[in-house]
Amino acid sequence: MRTKKANACDHSCLMCRYVMQEWLGQIDLHRKNIKLKKGEQFIREGEPVRGIYFIQSGFVKVHRNLGDRETIVRFAKKGEMVGHRGISSEQSVYPISATALAATQLCFVALPFFLSTLRINPELSYRLMLFFADELHLSEQKMANLAQLSVKNRLAWSLLLLHRVFAEGTEEGYIGLELSKKDLAAYVGTTYETVYRMLAELADSNAITVDKKKIFLKNKELLNKLATEKYGE
Structure with a gap:
């Protein structure tokens, strides 16, 4: 992980988009740029909270360990924030880890x-509240999926979400x-072997096409049907 003096920023992240115009200069004074290689981890679960990260380019996975298994909580892209789960009045450590999926x-x-x-910019506080609400809703939906959907159906739901x-x-x-x-399995909540088999089944039914790590959604109607089909239906 390489930290360097902040250079020009396009101000496209969540924080910069919703602060007062005159506050952007303060952000430029206080921010640092960090460059990561693919696979480089920049937040470790249990470490003291240092601050908040905003993605300027690339992709990040947010994950945590449950026993000996990695679970991916979410994927983040340009403009999004990471590390906000460490904001709390009761804890001072990150409850998640974060790793770059690309440069x-x-x-x-x-x-x-x-x-x-946040105290000085009410619009940012409001937008952050909505961001937390959306993230909570998605987490609750994923938990419900674990109980109500088969692995194949959870995979269909996850592929549609990732595409969106x-x-x-x-x-x-x-x-x-x-x-x-491996990462797709950790996101869906299953094993590598199972996700490999389920991808093959979806490909055989012409719902998707898989080319190495690239996935093409060929039949969204079928995927939508699977994503809403609960056990026993």
């Missing part, structure tokens, strides 16, 4: 400055995030 550039601000920014989130800038139908089957 990635981050903007980092220390936690005290970020909290001051990462479709920008890619050819129609493709998921704009290349994932290993």
Whole structure:
């Protein structure tokens, strides 16, 4: 992980988009740029909270360990924030880890400055509340899926979600995030072997096409049907 003096920023992240115009200069004074290589971890579960990270380019997986198994909580892209789960009045450590999935550039601000920014910029506080609400809703949906959907159906739901989130800038139908089957399994909540088999079944039914780490959604109607089909239906 390489930290360097902040250079020009396009101010496209969540924080910069919703602060007062005159506060952008303060952000430029307090932020640091961090360059990561693919596979480089920049947050470790249980470490003291240092601050908040905003993605300027690249992709990041947010994950945690449950016993000896890794679970991926979410994937994040340009403009999104990582490390906010460490904001709490009752704890001072990160409850998650975060790792770059590709060459990635981050903007980092220390936690005290970020909290001051929230106090001074009500629009940012409001947008952050909505961000937390959306993230909570998605987490609850994933928990419900574990109880109500088969692995194949959870995989269909996950592929549709990933396509919706990462479709920008890619050819129609493709998921704009290349994932290993190991990471996809950790996101769906199953094993590598099972996700490999389920991908093959979806491909055989012409729902998707798989080319190494690239996934093309060939039949979204079928995937939508699977994603809403609960056990026993």
